[in-house]
Amino acid sequence: MSVLLIAEHNNKELKSFTLNAVTAASQIDSDVHALVIGNECGDAAKAASELPLVKKVITVEATHYENFLAENFAPVILKLADNYSHLVCSANTFGKNLMPRIAAKLDTSQVSDIIKVESADTFVRPIYAGNAFATVKSTDAKKCITIRPTSFEPCESSGGSAPIETADAGEEFSLTKFIKREEIKSDRPELGTARIVVSGGRGMQSGDNFKLITSIADKLNAAIGASRAAVDAGYISNDHQVGQTGKVVVPDLYIAVGISGAIQHLAGMKESKIIVAINKDGEAPIFSVADYGLEADLFDALPQFLEELNKLNTIQK
Amino acid sequence: MKILVAVKRVIDYNVQIRVKDDGTGIVTDNVKMSTNPPDDNAIEEAVKIKESGKATEVVAVTVGEEKAQETVRKALAVGADRGIHVKADGIIEPLAVSKILKKIVDKEKPDLVFMGKQAIDDDCNQTGQMLSALLEWPQATFASKIDLEDKKLKVIREIDEGLETIEISTPAIVTCDLRLNEPRYASLPNIMKAKKKPIEQMNASDLGVDIAPKIQQIKVEEPPKRKAGIKVSSVAELVQKLKNEAKVI
Secondary structure, three states: OEEEEEOOEOOOOEOOHHHHHHHHHHHHOOOEEEEEEEOOOHHHHHHHHOOOOEEEEEEEEOHHHOOOOHHHHHHHHHHHHHHEEEEEEEOOHHHHHHHHHHHHHOOOOOEEEEOEEOOOOEEEEEEOOOOEEEEEEEOOOOEEEEEOHHHOOOOOOOOOOOOEEEOOOOOOOOOEEEEEEEEOOOOOOOOOOOOEEEEEOHHHOOOOOHHHHHHHHHHHOOEEEEOHHHHHOOOOOHHHEEOOOOEOOOOOEEEEEOOOOOHHHHOOOOOOOEEEEEEOOOOOHHHHOOOEEEEOOHHHHHHHHHHHHHHOOOOOO | OEEEEEOOEEEOOOOOOOEOOOOOOEOOOOOOEEEOHHHHHHHHHHHHHHHOOOOOEEEEEEEEOHHHHHHHHHHHHOOOOEEEEEEOOOOOOHHHHHHHHHHHHHHHOOOEEEEEOOOOOOOOOOHHHHHHHHHOOOEEEEEEEEEEEOOEEEEEEEEOOEEEEEEEEOOEEEEEOHHHOOOOOOOHHHHHHHOOOOEEEEEHHHHOOOOOOOEEEEEEEOOOOOOOOEEEOOHHHHHHHHHHOOOOO
16 A cells, blocks of 8 residues: 655645655555645645655645644545555654644554664654654554654655646534744754754853854854753753754754753754864763763863864865 | 643652662652643733733642652642642553543533643653644643633744744643743642642542553663763863864864
8 A cells, every 4th residue: 555645845845855755655555645735835746746756646735724724634634644654754843743643533543753773664763852662563453653753864856757736625623723934034044954053051141142153153053052951041042952852853963061961851863973062161061962072061062162163274064 | 711731740850769679769768849831830920911901710630649649749839729639659640640631621611721731740742742733722832921812812832943933723732831831839828728629539439530551661871871971171181182082173
């Protein structure tokens, strides 16, 4: 049977993690169909049809799909579900909000946030904030799965030409209304996909001091992350939070500044390729996962760090 | 207005968990347990709404083994009026919990159901959405701000891109983010008072819900260990290592 991938997009472009989800979907079964539900989302559907791993695209368009409300999406997906053995999407806030609503209606026990496909019914997923990996086998006839995007490579984004079909829209769910979305705009790379992430914690002491991190991030073309402590103290907005309840990042280089390294923070970054810790407390748990640790006051170290970076004439972008 | 709050007993968030040697799960014997952190936010919010005069009753419910009752007792100590403990042993999957909660909702007829956005043990992030689907109610997940006005709820949700505001009609399900509020501590007098508040007990099996797991746990193992790193003595050395050894800048 086939896999139905619920694509995440903004009505114009596919969200980048959809490409990672397609890779995971194709490891479950090669017959991957992409479902693009939205409002005037033809461009996103076309982009999905160009993914070589996608065999068919189904689009469903109506004005009430403009803002991706799960209550509107679920009935449409349930109507299509008969033809598929697996329903999958990314385990970000879009997929986490939507998929359980589908799974419950199908009487399926959802497998959340998988990091590995062992077979069509067996998957690996982190539990306890990533402190254990569970290999689980779904016994449901129809499987609902969300995918941790950073655990799968993005698929090829061009060269395909899958047919695009249209399916009928469902009715609007009148009890939920979208009011507004406040997206944080930034010229920096997206936190979830950045090659380098520089993160600050409680040790930054104020929002103003995050400037020290910003200037280094500018130099390295890095995204800026934060611990929950920094977000809660109001130093930086919550969409920067890395951890069990924030974003999971797997950059080539993660620089943790003034972050002690609580279990919940490590859950979001300990798969990073190289981890650097800058902390004045030599006993901080962050040093136990750091490849390079510098025990120093960040207010001395960060300006020096910037100076040293400025001395280098080549920095990989 | 009545608010039902679902709470779960989990291993305390500060505990460094240990995987059992035989790969069958996590060591839970003699490990500190407490209320799932975002469930504390859910209880706090419900109690605040009651204190503002907009709700008349807050009922705390949990599903789990005998000791899960402690979680309900704690909710009572911070202001819930009464508790319900649905007894069930072993791993109860979110789908089963949501079916049990639906039975409780059918009986209690709350106007709102609050719970945490995810439990920090199974990290599923499913139960609220599933309950909402089974009831055909609106859902507001990952809530960081709730404004309640006459049968309507304006909720700010935390999403990957930033924040989103939706308006839902009651009855509805809200799953709470850690940023929703600052949970209060239970005072000693309130802990004593909570001992007198009623907890209704029932067995999951008596509710006519099939709670048998549909996901087999084949094995649980520790994640691959990172190899030990080194400490550098200066910023210059750090930059040099990143440039020439790790080759990441």
